[in-house]
Amino acid sequence: MPLFDVRDLVQYSQGANSTDVLINGVHFNLTALNLFSYKLYSNGTLSNSSKCYLTFDAFQPTMLMNGTFMNGTSCYAPYYDIRGRGSLGITFACLFAASIIFTLVNLRKHGRLYLRSVKRFRAIGRRWTWYWMLFVAACGIFSGITSVDVDRDYLQSIAIVLQSFFYYLMMPGLLAVVWEAVRHWGSWQERQIYDEDAFLLPQDDRRGRKEFYMPLVFYLLAWLNFFMTIPRSWTAIELQRSPQQENAKAKPCGTDTRFKAAAVLAFLAWCMICYSLQHSIHHYKPKHRGPWNSFGGFLHYAPTKFLLTIPLLLIRVGYAFASAFDWTISPLRFNSNAGWMYGLGYGPTLLIIVVFEIWGSLDPNEDRALLKIRAERGRSIDAELGVKKKPRWWSRMTGEHDDYLTTEQRLKNIMSEIGGRRATTRNLERAIEMGNMPAARPSVDENPFPDEAAPAYSNDGPVLPTIDSDATMAQSDRRPELCISNSDGSETAVSERTMTTGASPPQRVRSMLDV
Numbered sequence: 403m404p405l406f407d408v409r410d411l412v413q414y415s416q417g418a419n420s421t422d423v424l425i426n427g428v429h430f431n432l433t434a435l436n437l438f439s440y441k442l443y444s445n446g447t448l449s450n451s452s453k454c455y456l457t458f459d460a461f462q463p464t465m466l467m468n469g470t471f472m473n474g475t476s477c478y479a480p481y482y483d484i485r486g487r488g489s490l491g492i493t494f495a496c497l498f499a500a501s502i503i504f505t506l507v508n509l510r511k512h513g514r515l516y517l518r519s520v521k522r523f524r525a526i527g528r529r530w531t532w533y534w535m536l537f538v539a540a541c542g543i544f545s546g547i548t549s550v551d552v553d554r555d556y557l558q559s560i561a562i563v564l565q566s567f568f569y570y571l572m573m574p575g576l577l578a579v580v581w582e583a584v585r586h587w588g589s590w591q592e593r594q595i596y597d598e599d600a601f602l603l604p605q606d607d608r609r610g611r612k613e614f615y616m617p618l619v620f621y622l623l624a625w626l627n628f629f630m631t632i633p634r635s636w637t638a639i640e641l642q643r644s645p646q647q648e649n650a651k652a653k654p655c656g657t658d659t660r661f662k663a664a665a666v667l668a669f670l671a672w673c674m675i676c677y678s679l680q681h682s683i684h685h686y687k688p689k690h691r692g693p694w695n696s697f698g699g700f701l702h703y704a705p706t707k708f709l710l711t712i713p714l715l716l717i718r719v720g721y722a723f724a725s726a727f728d729w730t731i732s733p734l735r736f737n738s739n740a741g742w743m744y745g746l747g748y749g750p751t752l753l754i755i756v757v758f759e760i761w762g763s764l765d766p767n768e769d770r771a772l773l774k775i776r777a778e779r780g781r782s783i784d785a786e787l788g789v790k791k792k793p794r795w796w797s798r799m800t801g802e803h804d805d806y807l808t809t810e811q812r813l814k815n816i817m818s819e820i821g822g823r824r825a826t827t828r829n830l831e832r833a834i835e836m837g838n839m840p841a842a843r844p845s846v847d848e849n850p851f852p853d854e855a856a857p858a859y860s861n862d863g864p865v866l867p868t869i870d871s872d873a874t875m876a877q878s879d880r881r882p883e884l885c886i887s888n889s890d891g892s893e894t895a896v897s898e899r900t901m902t903t904g905a906s907p908p909q910r911v912r913s914m915l916d917v
Contacts, residue, residue, distance in 0.1 A: 412444050426457045430465055438469040445644070447477045447557070454478070456556065480554035486740040491549025491565070494748045498542035501755050505535045508762035516769035522605070523593050528768060530582040535755055538575040541568040542751065557643050558736050563636040566734050569747065570631040573664075573722060574624040576751055577671045580715050581620050583758060584675055584708060588613075588682030590768055595686065597772060598779065609685050616678055623671040630664035642736050656734035657726060665723035672712075672719050679708060707761040714750040714757075721746035 414423035414432065421432045425442060439450040446458035454477035455463050463474035484492075509532035519525055545568035551561030595603055604610065638655035642648040683703045690699040701709070721742070725732040733743040784791060 412442050414442060426459075426462050428457075428462045428464055431467065434465060434467055434469065440465075445557075449477065454557070456481075477557045478555055478559040480551065481556035482554050484550055485553045487736075487743075488550040488553035490740055490744045490748075491546040491552075493546075494744065494752060495543045495546030497752055498539040498546065498755075501752070501759060502536060502539050504759045504763070505532050505539065505755075508532055508759060509536075512762065512765070512767055514767060514769075516767065517772065522596070523589060527582075527586050527589055531579060531586060531758065532762075534575050534579040534582060535758065538572050538579060538751065539755065541572045541575060542748065544568045545572070546748075552736055558640050560640070562642075562734070562736050563639055566639060567632070567636065569733055569743075570664075571628075572751055573631070573668055573718070574628045576715065576718060576754065577624050577627070577668060577675070578621075579754065579758070580708075580711050581617075581624075581671070581675050581678070583711070584679045584682070585617065587705060587708070588678065588686065591682055591686035593768070594772070594775065597776070609681075612681060616674065616681070620671055620674045620678075623667050623674065627664045627667040627671065630660045630667065634660065639734050648735075652734065653729045656732050657729050661726040662723075665719070665726045668719045668722055672715055675712065675715070679704060679712075705761075707757050710757050711754045714754050717746060718750040721750075 414425065414430075414435075417423045417429055417432075423430050423432050423435070425448065440448055441450070442448050442457070446456060446461075448455045448457045448463070453471075455461070455471055455474040456477055456479075457463065461475050464472045466472065509529060512532070513525065513529045515525055545565050548561050548564040548568070552558070552565055555561055592603060638651045641651035680700060683700055687699065687703040690696050721731075725734075725742075729735060731738060731742040733747060781791070783789075
């Protein structure tokens with residue numbers, strides 16, 4: 403049955419009596435129909451505003467006296483074949499699903515760390531682009547799949563709402579994809595300069611303050627775009643069951659002030675992206691004087707991926723702005739030309755993702771690129787100073803992998819050069835140890851404990867004690883001894899330390915702590 407262009411009330415066909423009517427060859431009780439407020443419409447539906455049943459061709463429902471329908475088919479069931487909108491929707495859904503695989507590969511490639519994380523350059527900054535791409539691809543998948551039911555449903559219902567919901571949800575995510583790519587490119591340029599001279603780019607200057615406030619302004623615009631389009635009543639979009647209903651309900655909702663304001667906010671966010679790219683080129687690339695030279699320098703230093711994605715994003719924003727004013731090309735209209743929506747809506751979105759996927763596979767990991775820059779800078783400095791490069795096996799033998807070591811590991815390597823481990827082992831022990839030290843011992847004939855003290859003064863002045871060097875510095879293998887007088891007048895030599903008679907082994911002093 404062809405799709406009806408009108409939805410007007412029609413009169414029931416007369417049945418067997420005054421209370422009997424015929425609907426598609428089936429007898430219905432007129433009293434029961436009036437009791438439950440059922441009316442027959444010219445598009446072949448029987449509805450009471452809460453329930454709707456098809457009543458044409460092979461659809462022949464029957465109604466009991468209590469209002470229950472048997473063999474009834476809902477008006478919102480799939481009836482038509484898939485047309486252009488559904489076919490293109492499935493195609494784009496498959497392409498968005500395939501892009502997720504490449505996005506995850508690039509996320510792993512560019513998100514891995516090969517250097518210690520620095521607070522000024524967080525690792526999450528380089529990953530946000532790929533996170534937003536996953537979000538946009540997921541929205542594209544859901545929106546493309548639900549477009550099939552938009553084509554197949556006899557009357558529009560929740561399917562067109564879901565497709566429109568995820569379609570408009572892609573806009574703030576797509577803006578964030580391009581923004582994060584541009585912002586991180588500027589951060590990468592800053593990081594290369596910072597790695598060469600950490601004091602050249604302070605964070606408290608005018609440039610640093612701009613880079614602090616620009617993301618806040620952009621995300622404010624993106625979130626306002628989100629709140630202008632998503633949190634709303636989408637019920638009116640379903641009411642496209644007749645031209646009169648479409649013009650009275652769906653069109654005013656799809657072209658209201660909120661959609662227009664969201665399009666303006668999206669354009670302002672796009673302008674912020676362009677300003678961020680110009681800001682990065684101005685501060686991190688060689689400057690050019692004059693407007694034409696500045697524009698030429700912008701085109702020269704701007705990466706090719708941005709020269710492709712920023713115009714594509716403008717096409718997407720421009721279509722959102724145009725559809726907010728012209729209902730005939732709006733993606734909210736179920737029977738609009740699919741070329742407008744997929745050519746200017748889904749197409750630029752997918753192309754932006756493809757461009758970033760290609761450049762993501764070509765660009766190296768930033769940590770690895772920075773290591774190569776450091777190595778090249780080190781070779782140039784060595785060449786200026788005349789330092790010859792050590793062979794490759796040297797770093798493996800000595801562990802001099804300075805680019806990959808932490809501060810603690812560098813300190814451990816430095817300590818290992820002077821001994822490492824305990825402070826009294828290896829080189830330190832050999833340097834501090836003093837060897838054997840001979841101990842002084844008094845002469846055997848000298849009595850250290852005289853009975854009478856020596857006179858402190860004489861007629862000529864004070865008397866100083868004299869020390870016989872030969873007596874005090876005896877052989878190193880003899881200990882100092884004391885001579886003790888016995889009762890029979892003989893003397894016995896006694897060790898100073900043990901106070902025992904007889905000879906003892908010589909004292910060996912290994913360090914100053916033993917003296």
